[in-house]
Amino acid sequence: PNACLLAPSILAGDHANLAASLKEIESADLKWVHLDIMDGHFVPNLSFGPQTVKALRPNSKLFFDVHLMLDNPDKYIDAFLDAGADQITIHVEPDYPVMETLDYIRSKGCKCGIVLNPGTDAQVAKPFLEKCDIILCMTVQPGFGGQSFRDDVLPKIKQISDWRESMDLNFRLEVDGGVDMETAPLCIEHGADTMVAGTAFFKAVDRPGFVKKVTGR
Numbered sequence: 145p146n147a148c149l150l151a152p153s154i155l156a157g158d159h160a161n162l163a164a165s166l167k168e169i170e171s172a173d174l175k176w177v178h179l180d181i182m183d184g185h186f187v188p189n190l191s192f193g194p195q196t197v198k199a200l201r202p203n204s205k206l207f208f209d210v211h212l213m214l215d216n217p218d219k220y221i222d223a224f225l226d227a228g229a230d231q232i233t234i235h236v237e238p239d240y241p242v243m244e245t246l247d248y249i250r251s252k253g254c255k256c257g258i259v260l261n262p263g264t265d266a267q268v269a270k271p272f273l274e275k276c277d278i279i280l281c282m283t284v285q286p287g288f289g290g291q292s293f294r295d296d297v298l299p300k301i302k303q304i305s306d307w308r309e310s311m312d313l314n315f316r317l318e319v320d321g322g323v324d325m326e327t328a329p330l331c332i333e334h335g336a337d338t339m340v341a342g343t344a345f346f347k348a349v350d351r352p353g354f355v356k357k358v359t360g361r
């Protein structure tokens with residue numbers, strides 16, 4: 145099994161000083177940062193775009209885990225590759241060529257994966273599993289930080305984890321939304337190995353304690 149990683153989301157960081165938020169992540173001895181990109185169409189909110197990601201890139205050696213919440217993610221892959229993404233995850237719900245887009249991201253030497261909204265069935269992920277470095281299960285309806293974890297997503301996480309084992313694959317299994325010290329252990333129990341946390345990470349008073357608990361170390 146993969147060692148458990150925590151990828152803080154800078155959506156909950158300081159948007160007047162995101163470079164400082166990256167430093168906070170590095171100070172916690174973490175290796176990944178999660179970057180939430182929202183288009184105001186696929187989700188009812190806007191965050192930041194490739195220009196911001198590109199500006200952050202020289203400030204940090206963190207692994208840039210870019211989560212695209214866009215209606216047309218295929219039209220923005222080049223921009224995020226150029227911005228320095230290490231991994232790009234794309235939703236399966238909008239209408240665009242998902243398989244081709246995964247192939248394209250991979251062909252450029254970037255890691256790739258798919259994202260499932262809470263209401264999206266595990267079966268939808270199945271045709272893509274072999275192509276993916278990571279499968280992201282949303283545990284809130286995407287668009288906003290600070291929402292409550294949806295434990296009805298846990299069986300889906302378990303299902304995808306079981307397929308990973310039976311198909312002898314080794315993609316990471318990531319969860320995003322409402323992940324904190326109480327909900328992370330549930331995700332780990334159901335097979336997840338990559339925790340995104342925005343609000344809970346940046347609000348944590350005892351950061352080392354938080355990291356330890358959330359990664360199950």
Ligand code: DX5
Pocket residue numbers: 153155156178180211284285286287288289290291320321322323340341342343344
């Ligand atoms: C939700 C985003 C999440 C969000 C998580 O639309 O994809 O990454 O920032 O935030 P918390 O941890 O606050 O639920």
Ligand code: ZN
Pocket residue numbers: 153178179180211320340
């Ligand atoms: Zn996200």
